Amino acid sequence: MNPLLNTLQPYPFARLRExxxxxxxxxxxxxxxxxxxxxxxxxPVVITDALTAALPELEQYPLSAGLPELRQACADWAARRYGGLQLNPETEILPVLGSREALFAFAQVVLEHVSDGPKPAVVCPNPFYQIYEGAALLGGGEIHFANCRAPRFLPDWSQVPQAVWQRTRLVFVCSPGNPSGSVMQLGDWAELFALQERYGFVIASDECYSEIYFGGNRPIGGLQAARQLGRSNKGIVMFTSLSKRSNVPGLRSGFVAGDAGLLKAFLLYRTYHGSAMSIPVQRASTAAWNDEAHVVENRRLYQEKFDKVLPILQTAFDVRLPDASFYIWLKVPGGDDLAFTKTLWQQAAVQVLPGRFLARDTGHGNPGAGYVRIALVADVETCVKAAQTMAALYRR
Structure with missing residues (x-):
């Protein structure tokens, strides 16, 4: 067995069940x-109709590079979404089976396997999406964390020692962030790009929540930020997905974009890895990226939930509207997120995720402790009822 499997920690949901x-x-x-x-x-019907119509194409093997029309749809969407961002669909776009598998696989391409001496370092936010850690460890790397604290909940890169930066090969960023929904602004990107210029690492920008935002405040993307700051996309790869944008997590469809050299190597890896997307899914994905009406409706539904849920929760908790995403990052009374989670389950049958399970202990503490993540994914009525129950328990 691969001994690196022993370095993996239980997934947050397994820890919650325990x-x-x-x-x-x-x-x-x-x-x-x-x-x-x-x-x-x-x-959305536009997706399911396209998927159904393409089912006869299951008889064909798909190419790892994807259909030209899908890559073009992705490039066209990126241009519309990110202020005219120009990407070559032949060299700077690659369809993937959702952002999760792509984030994991990308690390295996970028990290060097070292038999002697220090391992390559991977830096990521804390709290974080656990795939970052698993990808780093199974790629033979060493993970280091930059804690995210109130009020902005963005990574404090100053917590990473210079000796670590000097051997950092890959930095994961997530904006809008999971779990806080915080969004990196242009100045935050400029700070990260300055570190990249100094130390030469690759940036993997996880942007799967980019289309769930409020009041027209569209989050800036990593490639968009690079363009606005007069940089090329060298050393930058963006990861996005239809799961959240289009409510099709089971479709397992997304794309990566950016540095053509990195994507050329990634395509070679994926060709051997057998990561080609089926043609019906590619047809459905093309329809999804070409349609924006269902995304607008999706945002409206999330906005309605936040509009109704937050005023209720604010009667009992210190909580605010996130910059983006469908998460509430709630500060718990008394500071014990695990006890809070157990109480909610025992007294109200409401299940939330303790923030400590989404983070790691560091020399600067565990930045997830004292918070819980609430996903407003259920229907409006269910979310409102849960909020009322929670507030009633803690207004006592």
């Missing part, structure tokens, strides 16, 4: 799962 084992919610109360970020809005 933490709640033996704790029973009130009898007769329907559980409300707000702990997992799985979109529940209906899949």
């Amino acid at each position: 933490a709640l084992a033996g704790i029973h919610p009130p009898a007769g109360v329907v559980p409300v799962p707000l702990h997992i970020g799985e979109p529940k809005h209906p899949a």
Whole structure:
């Protein structure tokens, strides 16, 4: 067996199941799962129709590079979304089976395997999406964290020692962030690009929540920021997905874009890895990237939930509207996020995720401790009812 498998930690949801084992919610109360970020809005008809129509094409092997029309649809969407950003669909776009598998696989391409001497370092935010850590460890790297603290909940890169930066090969960023929904602004990108120029690492920009925002405040993307700052996309790869944007997590479809040299190597890896997207899924994905009406409606539904849920929660908790995403990063009374989670489950059958499970202990503490992540993915009525129950428990 690969000994690096022993370095992996249990996934947050496995830790949650263990933490709640033996704790029973009130009898007769329907559980409300707000702990997992799985979109529940209906899949758009424009996507399901395209998928159904293309089913006869299951008889064909797909190419790892994807259909030209899908790559063009991705490039066209990026140009519309990011202020005229120009990407070559032949060399700077690559369809992937959702951002999760692509983030993991990309690290395997970028990291050098070292038999002697220090391992290549990978830096990521803390709290973070656990795939970053797993990708780094199984790629033979060493993970280092930059804690995210209030009020902005963005990575404090100054916490990374210079000796670590000098051997850093890859930096994961997530904007809008998971779990806080915080968005990197142009100045934040400029700070990261300055570090990249000094130390020469690759940036993997996870932007899967980019289309869930409020009031027209569209989050800036990594490639867009580079363009606005007069930089090329060298050393930068953006990861995005249809799962959240289009409510099709089961489609397993997204794309990566950016540095043509990195994507050439990534395509070679994926050709051997067998990561080609089926042609019906490519047809459905093309339809999805070409249609914006369903995305506008999706945002409206999330906006409605936040508009109704936040005023209720604010009667009992210190909580605010995130910059983007469908998460609430709630500061718990008393500071014990695990005890808070257990109480909610036992007394109200509401399931949330303790922030400490999304972060790691560091010399600067665990920045997830004292918070819980709430995913507003259920229907409006369910989210409102859960918020009322939570507020009633903690207004006492």
